[in-house]
Amino acid sequence: MPSASFKDELLAEIRNLRAFAISLSGSVSLADDLVQESLLRAWSNSEKFQPGTSLRAWLFTILRNIYYSNYRKRSREVQDSDGLYARRLTVPGDQESHLDLEDFRQAMTKLPAEQREVLTLIGASGLSYEEAAVVCQVGIGTIKSRLSRARAKLVELLELDEASHPPVERKVRRAG
Amino acid sequence: MNATRTNKVEALDIAAPDPKAVEAIGRALEAHYASLVQAPLPDKLVELLTRLERDRVSPPPRRPDALG
Numbered sequence: 638m639p640s641a642s643f644k645d646e647l648l649a650e651i652r653n654l655r656a657f658a659i660s661l662s663g664s665v666s667l668a669d670d671l672v673q674e675s676l677l678r679a680w681s682n683s684e685k686f687q688p689g690t691s692l693r694a695w696l697f698t699i700l701r702n703i704y705y706s707n708y709r710k711r712s713r714e715v716q717d718s719d720g721l722y723a724r725r726l727t728v729p730g731d732q733e734s735h736l737d738l739e740d741f742r743q744a745m746t747k748l749p750a751e752q753r754e755v756l757t758l759i760g761a762s763g764l765s766y767e768e769a770a771v772v773c774q775v776g777i778g779t780i781k782s783r784l785s786r787a788r789a790k791l792v793e794l795l796e797l798d799e800a801s802h803p804p805v806e807r808k809v810r811r812a813g
Numbered sequence: 814m815n816a817t818r819t820n821k822v823e824a825l826d827i828a829a830p831d832p833k834a835v836e837a838i839g840r841a842l843e844a845h846y847a848s849l850v851q852a853p854l855p856d857k858l859v860e861l862l863t864r865l866e867r868d869r870v871s872p873p874p875r876r877p878d879a880l881g
Contacts, residue, residue, distance in 0.1 A: 638869060639865075639869060644862050644863075644865065644866040644869075647862055648859070648862055651854060651858055651859070651862075652850045652851075652854060653850060655849070655850075655852075655854065655858070656846055656849035656850045656852075659849050660846070660849065669855055669857070669858065672858055673857065673858060673861060676858070676861055676862060676865075677861070677865075680862075680865050736837045736838075736840070736841045738844055738845060741838075741841040741842070741845060742845060745845070756842060757842075757846065760838075760839060760842045760843070760846075761842050761843055761845070761846030761847075762846065785829070788830055788838055789830050791838050792830040792831070792834045792835075792838070795834075795838075797830070797834035797837060797838070798830065798831065798834065
């Protein structure tokens, strides 16, 4: 039976769990179903969680397993995350550049799922390489490789590669 | 024979991108993820946990009609 604090611990992770689910599936409605199923499974298997380890990583592992078992095919048919974003935003850069967030989101959807998930786990959700390796059930070397490939692919898709594209055509727009 | 050895680790055969481009991607990724984390949460997810917790404290009684 889950401990008294387990509900609060899950509650604290729901937003991150949902963000990961949306990133993985590209669909808000599928993500909500995924999170619901993951919470139920986590609740009924709470004794399998090892205290002292990352609850977030454990929940991500559960959600990812459910996704690849039951949802991946459906997610290709339902891509409705666009409605979540009310307006186009730009991401402030350093003193000279910024990146259009909608361009970035579009580029993310073009990455293979295994690259997108690693980029999200390491670059945004705060997991370590070791935790991401456990979540994705691969070695740390593969995590690093997928991360590098994801970044390189985004650089290509967003035309951020200065060597191959003249600055005027690049998505990073020079300010001033 | 000089067969290529297949490694379990996917080969790292790509050139490192421009550090400034990687930085821009990192910032965009964080902003994208933050917008997902901050998006309104459907009530049904929080309600699910509330229901599970309530059932843990006082499990729902068996329905009398289940006994026939």
